[in-house]
Amino acid sequence: MDVLTLDSIHKSYGPIQALKGVSLSVPRGTVFGILGPNGSGKTTLLSIILDVLSADKGQYTWFDQPGSKYQRRQIGSLLETPNFYHYLSAVNNLKITQSISGRGSLAEIEDVLRKVNLYERKNSKFSTFSLGMKQRLAIAAALLGNPPVLVLDEPTNGLDPVGIAEIRSLIKQLSENGTTIILASHLLDEVEKVCTHVAILKTGTLITQGTVDEVLADEDVLELGVEDQVAAKAALYGLEGIAAIEEAGNLLLVKGPKGSLDPAAINAHCHASGIRINHLAMRKKRLEARFFELTSN
Template identity: 45%
Template sequence: METILKISNLHKKYKNVHAVNNVSLEIHKGNVYGILGPNGSGKSTTLGIVLNVVNKTSGDFEWFDGKSSTHDALKKVGAIIERPNFYPYMTAGENLKLVCKIKDIPFTKINEKLELVGLLDRKDSKFKTFSLGMKQRLAIASALLNDPEILILDEPTNGLDPQGIRQIRDLINLIAQQGTTILLASHLLDEVEKVCSHVIVLRYGVTLYQGTVDGMLANEGYFELEAANQEKLIQVITAHPAVEKTVQQDTKVLVYLKSPLEAEELNTYLFNKQVVLSHLAKRKTSLEEQFLKLTN
């Protein structure tokens, strides 16, 4: 699989702050990657370094298997790392024409990209009349004018209302389906879970997890149990070798696992120990719970 971007042992220090601490990752063609972490985790700094707008302290990165210089490689990259910045009194079409002139891109791309982001009917509307969501979609259209091999987005839904968030997410999925590799930074778990295939979790510049989103969610999960004799239920279930811990939550007992255990097997085990369940449900640990477990 073609490697679009490879980062190796990257560091960035600002006096007493180690903003990026030994980060390594590989971005392969055709996937959607999320850099997930709370504010101050080093997401934007990492993107800034690979886009040549922030100087690294140490470490390396290379674009497209190192076959071209960073300057040449960035011509095949589309990126939005700040709020959309267009001329307010110019129309959407005029703003994109200006980008085309700067990047030596034919004007024929303008209508194509405006249609992709759902703004073709607003081509002749001034930028100042656009909502924040429309401004963000116009910025994405601008970043796609050169048909980049990878699109980089820093907090693409930041500040948007629910409708705007949904539109951006749908657009990201559409762009990915057309074969463009995407790398986005976000502090929103829901965003990463819904649009990304792979994720790297950062905290204080340190990598806590790297792999597929499904892999992060692939856990043994937990059971919700209820029985008339809750005390005996806890005593018996704690002795099961597959059980890691139990937590009481109102009338329910949450049973967390350390190895696979099916509901039927658990029910039989308890019944044989004279514990009759009135409620049994198996749950998967959510991305939020996994994230909190990692970052805590």
């Protein structure tokens, strides 16, 4: 079941078209990354689905409920830089957040602090927190009321490698516990490590969407290690599904259209042809390389 569906969302700021008919679906239980260069419409899209902005055209549904008719308390969100009282403790900041938002209860505060690994610092002032801790406190605020969905805009923005690793670990933990997470990010390596699905935007247009593996797999590339590359190339040329064979150091890269290469069949063909194989593996393209392929044209 999809928790969120967008149908041809348009949004303009004067002459600038921020979103141009974006349609996508977010399946329940996924970590869904929304990617794009600066100005691609990521934050505008998140603002619309959180009812902060209104779309000019199109509609969206949460849990099969049109537009803003969904239960807002079912969505935890972090859209901007964490904004808390610097002179108050983590607990007291969350008490204020709970009172204003009406989400969750005071009894839940210590529980969400445990979830984000801040319980031991619950009585420390916000001003003493590192950037990673501040970001985790903001996520704790979003977790009040135990929402089934979290929407996070650049959750690792401005963090050092330690802070990024902390947020990555937290996102994985929340996902394993069943929370659907929608996040916008420009850190492609981090997205590849935590996301199950991605959508890529460019100047307000949806370029592609799907599972991470689907988006990456624009072609099949099989790494083949053999003792005699010349003999292997001669044996493999003309085999069904193979479009090209390239040399890459001590490996051959066997290429074909997406879904065309059968490693088991290629292994059997080489064996029957007397070709000894010492390495056989499908190569996975990095998300960063695929992203630039899709957005550079």
